[in-house]
Amino acid sequence: MYISISPQKTGAAFSKSAGDFVSYLEKENAGKSLLKKEYFFNQYEDNIQPYEVIKGIDGNTAKLKNKEPKYYSITMSPSQYELKHIRNNPEKLKAFVRDAMKEYAGSFNREINGKPINVDDIKYYAKIEYERSYKSNDVAIRENKAYSKQIAHLKNELRKVERGEISGNPRKLESEIQKLARDAPYKIRGKVIEPGMKKEGLQSHIHIIVSRKDASNTYSLSPGSKYKASEVEMHGKMVKRGFERDRFFQNSEKAFDKMFQYNRNYVESYAAKKMLSKDPKQYFLGLRNLGFNEKKIAFKMIRQAGLQLPVLNLPTSKVGFAYKQLKRIIETGIKSSSIGY
Numbered sequence: 001m002y003i004s005i006s007p008q009k010t011g012a013a014f015s016k017s018a019g020d021f022v023s024y025l026e027k028e029n030a031g032k033s034l035l036k037k038e039y040f041f042n043q044y045e046d047n048i049q050p051y052e053v054i055k056g057i058d059g060n061t062a063k064l065k066n067k068e069p070k071y072y073s074i075t076m077s078p079s080q081y082e083l084k085h086i087r088n089n090p091e092k093l094k095a096f097v098r099d100a101m102k103e104y105a106g107s108f109n110r111e112i113n114g115k116p117i118n119v120d121d122i123k124y125y126a127k128i129e130y131e132r133s134y135k136s137n138d139v140a141i142r143e144n145k146a147y148s149k150q151i152a153h154l155k156n157e158l159r160k161v162e163r164g165e166i167s168g169n170p171r172k173l174e175s176e177i178q179k180l181a182r183d184a185p186y187k188i189r190g191k192v193i194e195p196g197m198k199k200e201g202l203q204s205h206i207h208i209i210v211s212r213k214d215a216s217n218t219y220s221l222s223p224g225s226k227y228k229a230s231e232v233e234m235h236g237k238m239v240k241r242g243f244e245r246d247r248f249f250q251n252s253e254k255a256f257d258k259m260f261q262y263n264r265n266y267v268e269s270y271a272a273k274k275m276l277s278k279d280p281k282q283y284f285l286g287l288r289n290l291g292f293n294e295k296k297i298a299f300k301m302i303r304q305a306g307l308q309l310p311v312l313n314l315p316t317s318k319v320g321f322a323y324k325q326l327k328r329i330i331e332t333g334i335k336s337s338s339i340g341y
Contacts (some may be wrong), residue, residue: 008069083202123211140186147184
């Protein structure tokens, strides 16, 4: 499970309304009949129309400054293993989001009217998307780049030859293009993967637009707060503040596992991901100490990210390099959402 939280982009170049983002999330509905369209949902309602989302978010911004984000975007991307486990069932994804948003509310170290924040204090709208396209920062695109560049060059040369602008052997050029296409490391049905191509396999993920203000449009709730859970004295009294991202990410993962009886592998876990960032050596040792079956699955998940593990039996002088390589491999897999978090 990969979860990210991003603030609304602000500044002169960006719209102050949620309209542009909502329109972006409507891209998969283009050309579909009413019965086949995917609609927004929140904690209690389904089939929410785009204009209702825009109205709900844009109308819930009391006393926010122009440079402050009016909403935050949360993206939840289950791995293909997780999606396969729930059979890519959209109703199960919705149920998970509704549970995860309870964890989101509970991760604020705040009170409203003397009570801890709960999901009814949160104003949000969510939508499931089923497709993903390759982007320039994906592993496949980066490692195909040299081949794609050379193929584009040769295709340009071939067109010039066919137009009579330069002399050359069309058959030889076509043969070189085909060889490069065969040698490229990443392909879909024989075609070299390029930016914009749709990814194969289960790609369902959820976009959530959550208002910066609470549901009553009174209190500001920022998951981007620089403060962790703490208390501070303001105007002579102690006030709670902060948002615990670690708690939200970890508890969302636990909610998925409990709801669907999912047996999470070591490399998928939020705890392991955090260890990777803080102590790669310990992460590496944890990976090596897994039982045979779990280790086998873990390595398979890592390799499916498109990279190879470094050799494990290294002289002491090269161990540090191996840790760095492993960290890079896992982080790349995490971001590609082949593994998850």
